[in-house]
Amino acid sequence: MADDLYGALGVSRTADQKEIRRAYREKARKFHPDVNKTPGAEETFKRISEAHDVLSDPETRAQYDRFGENFRQYAAADAAHSASGPRRGGGTRYTRGGTGAQNVNWEDLFGGGFGGFGRGVDHSAELELTVEEAYRGGKRTVQIGSPFGGAREYVIDIPAGALDGQRLRIPGAGGAGADGQDGDLLVTLRVKDSKRYRLDGANIETDLPIAPWEAALGADVNMPTPGGSVTVHVPPGSSTGRRLRLRGQGMPRRGQPGDLYARVKVVVPRTLTKKEKELFEKLRDVSSFDARRGS
Known part of the structure; x- marks a missing residue:
């Protein structure tokens, strides 16, 4: 049909997505109301836009190929019919030849009337x-x-x-x-995601930088969140990668809000004072901890 959606774009029914996009751009540029003031250009542009919206989506294109211009009503009725099985009694039946909706209940389609017929595309x-x-x-x-x-x-x-x-x-x-x-x-x-926050469903993840002594001895530290600053308890012996869970501090939601997970990140000073260096050297000399063995 010359006036179907394929005809509106000037492509064949076997056209691929690249052809559809190219045809839409060419015709939309020609008939856009802002550049084409001739009578009927605006309606042509609307038809071209509708054709692109339907045919550029594989699912709606398949429904259009099967049911034709009123594919939304027919597809919905066909799905309902398949899910519930044949219905008994009542209702005028509408049947058309060829492929498409068969034995469609007209009252099911339009709720007893004709509302919704010709609705604009989303x-x-x-x-x-x-x-x-x-x-x-x-x-x-x-x-x-x-x-x-x-x-x-x-x-x-x-x-x-x-x-x-x-x-x-x-x-x-x-x-x-x-x-x-x-x-x-x-x-x-x-x-x-940003440098500070990562979203996982309704949960928020963020890094929590702490000093080596806070990681070893434990500490209560302040941490920014999207909802404001909170205090986080870091248990003693926390290494980089440990996840601390703050219940209900994730995305706000009706019912059950998400959680916030703070991932520990141990940060060492870039430079040490003389005293700090002496203390770290003393710790090295007295400690039996081996980071490669985890003991």
Whole structure:
């Protein structure tokens, strides 16, 4: 079909992802409303964007190939039908020839009406956060734009304790819908490790530098965390690599917050005073400890 999504991009149904991306860029550059003021250019651009959104995702492309233009409704109904098995009684059945949805319950698809038909496609974006930003949460302003010009700003409310991979939905910020119901913008949060903090699910890991005498004798030391300074008890005989667990000091979450793990890192002075050198030499002479044997 000339007016299907493949036709909108001008590619064959066997086109690979590279061809789809290249076709989208060429056509989007030509029909973007900011550069093309001819009648119908904006609608053409929306159709091109919809085609790219669907065909660039292998899962949605497979559903489109199977079910056609209304693949979202048909795929959902087909999945529900497969999971629950045949239903008894009621409902008008809609059947079409060829491949696609067979024996689909029309009332199941549209809830007894026709709401949702022609809904705009969802768009996706990513937002990068530091561990500290994810811990605190708060409002962030993001710009979603086209590589061919123009951008829109959205204010996103980041929940405190946001995790890497968490998705936030902005209703109505996606593709334009045929019935006036626009799609949504799905923002995936990417929490990046920093020099100080590393994120592991809801747990936070950090290094805890301590002096040799603190490692040997034990000590209570102050340590910064995303939530503020805390006191950590270092047990006697703590070597580099030992993990100290601070329960509930990780990412804040409803119910059970994450934990914070402080990894001991023994640090020696770069330079020694005369007195410090004498004491270390005395310790060397009286100690039977062998670091290579661990005794």
